[in-house]
Amino acid sequence: MSPRRAGTTGSRKKKAAPRPRRATARHGGPLTIRDVAVMAAVSPGTVSKVLNDAPGVGSETRGRVLDLVRQLDYHPDAAARSLVVRRTGSIGVIIPHTGSYSMASAYWPVLLTAITDRAAERDLNVLLSTARSEEDVDSAYRSILRGRRVDGLVVGAEQFGQKQLMELLVKGFPFVMVGKSPFVSHWCVDVDNAGGACLATRHLLGLGRRRVAMLAGPEAYPSVHDRVEGYRRAMEEAGLEPRVQHCGYQQASGAPPALLAVEQLLESGPGLDGLFVGAGDLAPAALAVAARHGVGIPKDVALVVFDDHPYYDRFTPALTAVSQPIHDLGQAAFDMLFALMSGEPPEVRERILPTRLVVRDSCGARA
Amino acid sequence: MSPRRAGTTGSRKKKAAPRPRRATARHGGPLTIRDVAVMAAVSPGTVSKVLNDAPGVGSETRGRVLDLVRQLDYHPDAAARSLVVRRTGSIGVIIPHTGSYSMASAYWPVLLTAITDRAAERDLNVLLSTARSEEDVDSAYRSILRGRRVDGLVVGAEQFGQKQLMELLVKGFPFVMVGKSPFVSHWCVDVDNAGGACLATRHLLGLGRRRVAMLAGPEAYPSVHDRVEGYRRAMEEAGLEPRVQHCGYQQASGAPPALLAVEQLLESGPGLDGLFVGAGDLAPAALAVAARHGVGIPKDVALVVFDDHPYYDRFTPALTAVSQPIHDLGQAAFDMLFALMSGEPPEVRERILPTRLVVRDSCGARA
DNA sequence: ATGAAAGCGCTAACAC
DNA sequence: GTGTTAGCGCTTTCAT
Numbered sequence: 001m002s003p004r005r006a007g008t009t010g011s012r013k014k015k016a017a018p019r020p021r022r023a024t025a026r027h028g029g030p031l032t033i034r035d036v037a038v039m040a041a042v043s044p045g046t047v048s049k050v051l052n053d054a055p056g057v058g059s060e061t062r063g064r065v066l067d068l069v070r071q072l073d074y075h076p077d078a079a080a081r082s083l084v085v086r087r088t089g090s091i092g093v094i095i096p097h098t099g100s101y102s103m104a105s106a107y108w109p110v111l112l113t114a115i116t117d118r119a120a121e122r123d124l125n126v127l128l129s130t131a132r133s134e135e136d137v138d139s140a141y142r143s144i145l146r147g148r149r150v151d152g153l154v155v156g157a158e159q160f161g162q163k164q165l166m167e168l169l170v171k172g173f174p175f176v177m178v179g180k181s182p183f184v185s186h187w188c189v190d191v192d193n194a195g196g197a198c199l200a201t202r203h204l205l206g207l208g209r210r211r212v213a214m215l216a217g218p219e220a221y222p223s224v225h226d227r228v229e230g231y232r233r234a235m236e237e238a239g240l241e242p243r244v245q246h247c248g249y250q251q252a253s254g255a256p257p258a259l260l261a262v263e264q265l266l267e268s269g270p271g272l273d274g275l276f277v278g279a280g281d282l283a284p285a286a287l288a289v290a291a292r293h294g295v296g297i298p299k300d301v302a303l304v305v306f307d308d309h310p311y312y313d314r315f316t317p318a319l320t321a322v323s324q325p326i327h328d329l330g331q332a333a334f335d336m337l338f339a340l341m342s343g344e345p346p347e348v349r350e351r352i353l354p355t356r357l358v359v360r361d362s363c364g365a366r367a
Numbered sequence: 368m369s370p371r372r373a374g375t376t377g378s379r380k381k382k383a384a385p386r387p388r389r390a391t392a393r394h395g396g397p398l399t400i401r402d403v404a405v406m407a408a409v410s411p412g413t414v415s416k417v418l419n420d421a422p423g424v425g426s427e428t429r430g431r432v433l434d435l436v437r438q439l440d441y442h443p444d445a446a447a448r449s450l451v452v453r454r455t456g457s458i459g460v461i462i463p464h465t466g467s468y469s470m471a472s473a474y475w476p477v478l479l480t481a482i483t484d485r486a487a488e489r490d491l492n493v494l495l496s497t498a499r500s501e502e503d504v505d506s507a508y509r510s511i512l513r514g515r516r517v518d519g520l521v522v523g524a525e526q527f528g529q530k531q532l533m534e535l536l537v538k539g540f541p542f543v544m545v546g547k548s549p550f551v552s553h554w555c556v557d558v559d560n561a562g563g564a565c566l567a568t569r570h571l572l573g574l575g576r577r578r579v580a581m582l583a584g585p586e587a588y589p590s591v592h593d594r595v596e597g598y599r600r601a602m603e604e605a606g607l608e609p610r611v612q613h614c615g616y617q618q619a620s621g622a623p624p625a626l627l628a629v630e631q632l633l634e635s636g637p638g639l640d641g642l643f644v645g646a647g648d649l650a651p652a653a654l655a656v657a658a659r660h661g662v663g664i665p666k667d668v669a670l671v672v673f674d675d676h677p678y679y680d681r682f683t684p685a686l687t688a689v690s691q692p693i694h695d696l697g698q699a700a701f702d703m704l705f706a707l708m709s710g711e712p713p714e715v716r717e718r719i720l721p722t723r724l725v726v727r728d729s730c731g732a733r734a
Numbered sequence: 735a736t737g738a739a740a741g742c743g744c745t746a747a748c749a750c
Numbered sequence: 751g752t753g754t755t756a757g758c759g760c761t762t763t764c765a766t
Contacts, residue, residue, distance in 0.1 A: 029453075030515065032758095032759055032760085033759065033760060033761095034759080034760095042736075042737085043736065043737045043738075044737090044759085044760080044761090045736075045737065045738080045739090045761075045762075045763095046735085046736060046737075048760070048761055048762080049736095049761090049762095052761080054761090054762090056735060056736080057735070057736080058735055058736085061735080061736085075513040075514050075515075076514060076759080076760065077450070077514055077515055077758090077759055077760070078446075078513075078514030078515060078516045079445075079446045079447075079449040079450045079455065079514075079515070079758085079759080079760090080446075080450050080742090080758070080759035080760040080761090081514070081759080081760055081761080082446040082742095082760095083444070083446040083447050083450055083741095083742045083743065083744085083758090083759080083760070083761095084741080084742050084759085084760055084761045084762080085742090085760085085761070086396075086742080088446065090494070090516075093495075097480055108476070109475065109476040112495070112497075113464055113497050116495055116496065116497045117497060117499065120496065120497075120506070120507065120510060123510070125494050125496070125510065125511065125516065126494065126495045126496070127457070127492050127493065127494055127495075128460075128479070128483055128493045128494075128495045129483065129487065129492070129493070130479075130480050130483045130484060130487075132484065139487070140487065143487060143490070143492065144492065146442040146445075147442050147443060147444055147445030147446075147448070148397065148442075148444055148445060148446070149445045149457075149492065284677070284678070284680070284681055287681055288681075309678070310651070311651070311676070311678040311682075313651070314651055314654055314655075314682050314683075315678075315681050315682065315683070316681075316682070316683030399742095399743055399744085400743065400744060400745095401743080401744095409752075409753085410752065410753045410754075411743085411744075411745090411753090411754095412745075412746080412752075412753065412754075412755090413751085413752060413753075415744070415745055415746085416745090416746095416752090419745080421745090421746090423751060423752080424751070424752080425751055425752085428751080428752080443743080443744065443745095444742090444743055444744070446742085446743080446744090447742070447743035447744040447745090447758090448743080448744055448745080449744095449758095450742090450743080450744070450745095450757095450758045450759065450760085451743085451744055451745045451746080451757080451758045452744085452745070452746095452758090453758080
């Protein structure tokens with residue numbers, strides 16, 4: 001397809017021929033370093049040195065080349081460059097989205113934005129892979145790592161399988177996890193799940209609520225575990241009996257397990273007067289069931305939800321929430337990865353960011 | 368740094384030497400096609416043919432190589448490959464996020480997810496660039512196009528500058544726009560903005576509202592223009608006087624211009640009884656101002672907003688909204704780009720997707 | 735300070 | 751059917 005050199009002097013097979021290569025620049029495609037070199041009347045090697053701020057180039061020459069480069073808007077071919085320098089200039093980000101929800105919630109989008117912006121500052125590109133299901137994670141993983149397309153990786157650790165994590169670890173591939181992995185200990189960033197949950201629960205307790213239950217996600221996730229722990233701690237401090245109801249996250253189809261879980265909470269046992277909703281995804285379900293049962297919020301049941309959203313402000317009642325510093329989390333993840341890639345391991349292996357409580361109406365504090 | 372070949376026979380400079388190259392495989396890095404070739408006792412060329420399903424390989428050999436490849440988990444180096452095939456196997460996506468809002472709204476995240484998933488099906492990677500401001504778009508643009516890192520591009524056309532768009536056009540670079548550009552005519556996908564706006568307005572009119580105003584974004588955007596047009600059409604059909612109030616989108620800081628715009632709408636002129644909010648971003652402001660003025664929704668003013676969100680269901684009143692098929696839009700954008708990249712231009716230059724009205728409480732239809 | 739040339743890992747044209 | 755080799759566009763010794 002691409003025209004290789006036309007027979008120069010009939011010498012194509014004899015090994016003695018000094019591999020003439022193309023002597024003159026005559027192509028159709030984009031500019032190459034040769035073109036620039038020819039026009040600047042220097043060798044490609046010199047242009048390369050200029051472009052890479054390497055020493056050994058006269059300032060007069062350097063200036064001339066630089067001008068030309070600017071004028072021609074020449075940019076070295078990334079593939080050719082990475083082939084020789086053995087770096088791609090990209091990082092990978094793998095994020096899960098179970099159902100259409102995760103991407104619609106603010107968590108991943110904001111995280112991603114933070115990472116992308118930060119990466120851009122360092123002249124790194126971001127290769128994004130989304131994974132629909134946990135099985136999907138594997139293919140996302142290989143598609144992004146296959147062929148050494150990235151120099152480092154940010155992964156949502158909770159959804160990542162042990163196998164892949166171990167693989168990365170063994171390879172010594174630079175990566176950081178967002179959220180703790182149930183399987184491996186490695187560099188990661190996370191929010192203070194236990195602390196935030198404790199904060200939320202204490203807040204409800206401080207408002208005089210006593211029968212405070214927790215609606216939690218699937219037990220397998222470390223974040224869920226930590227939030228349950230924080231809730232438990234607050235309850236036990238107050239000498240109260242914890243009551244945790246787990247449920248699955250919203251799936252792509254089928255009846256939301258959250259609804260059933262809330263039903264169970266409301267129906268069984270003695271009446272609640274407080275509810276800590278352990279994940280933003282679960283809040284709508286909790287509100288819906290409460291409304292259906294004629295349970296007033298915050299009058300009958302005071303409610304705090306983990307993970308904030310701008311729109312909670314416009315719910316009725318406006319939701320009191322534990323706000324996570326998602327943007328900071330993304331920046332921290334990138335910074336950690338960047339350090340790893342630069343061969344300077346960050347000081348701390350786990351960077352845990354604090355949460356804060358945003359008090360609105362659903363907890364009854366303003367009532 | 369990387370160990371080049373150790374002097375084989377002292378012949379390093381004489382041009383007669385047949386460029387011996389490395390004969391034996393002995394390195395530290397990842398597997399190369401040579402390694403596989405050696406182990407399979409075939410030539411690299413043959414391995415390459417197997418990997419690319421090229422003809423001219425015996426089925427016995429093919430099987431042996433394939434087994435080995437699988438067993439070794441060998442993947443060809445992407446950079447080396449793209450250098451010779453002149454394709455990167457990646458597409459770029461540039462999305463704007465003014466303030467932290469855009470990414471928090473469902474539009475871009477869902478669009479991005481759709482594109483990414485679709486790309487994965489075609490074994491294409493997605494290089495993501497976010498642009499904070501309109502000036503930022505330019506650097507995002509160059510960073511992603513610089514060095515030919517992608518084979519095609521999806522861009523949010525409204526925020527893209529004329530200069531960049533023209534550049535792409537002139538280069539003949541495959542790209543599709545999401546939303547129409549004010550500057551150039553090119554392949555693009557969009558929702559039926561005018562139709563959706565008309566739908567919303569007619570709905571309000573059909574409910575008996577007569578003094579229906581529209582709260583719209585900045586005039587410069589084609590989508591805003593189209594929505595205004597749809598609104599106007601519906602009003603004029605009914606023989607009513609249109610009343611449009613423009614405002615800027617939410618900025619990173621400063622008082623939201625939306626608030627002021629709504630104030631103006633409510634204060635000036637004769638009392639409204641209907642409001643068409645031309646963009647999801649503006650809905651919270653409209654509700655806030657209405658509440659502050661003691662304007663009941665839908666009792667006093669019936670409201671419909673363009674662009675739906677799962678959480679609107681939990682607003683009070685639940686928001687009636689024009690729902691855009693964002694996921695489909697993303698898929699359509701990718702499909703169009705893929706066709707372009709395959710050299711088979713899509714049949715239609717503009718793919719316009721229909722919207723539908725999601726009736727909830729704010730329009731008063733259920734009252 | 736500059737240029738020549740080797741070679742990164744792969745594919746494609748051609749020879750056998 | 752299989753091996754050989756040139757060369758993609760760049761960086762990087764090494765010689766000059």
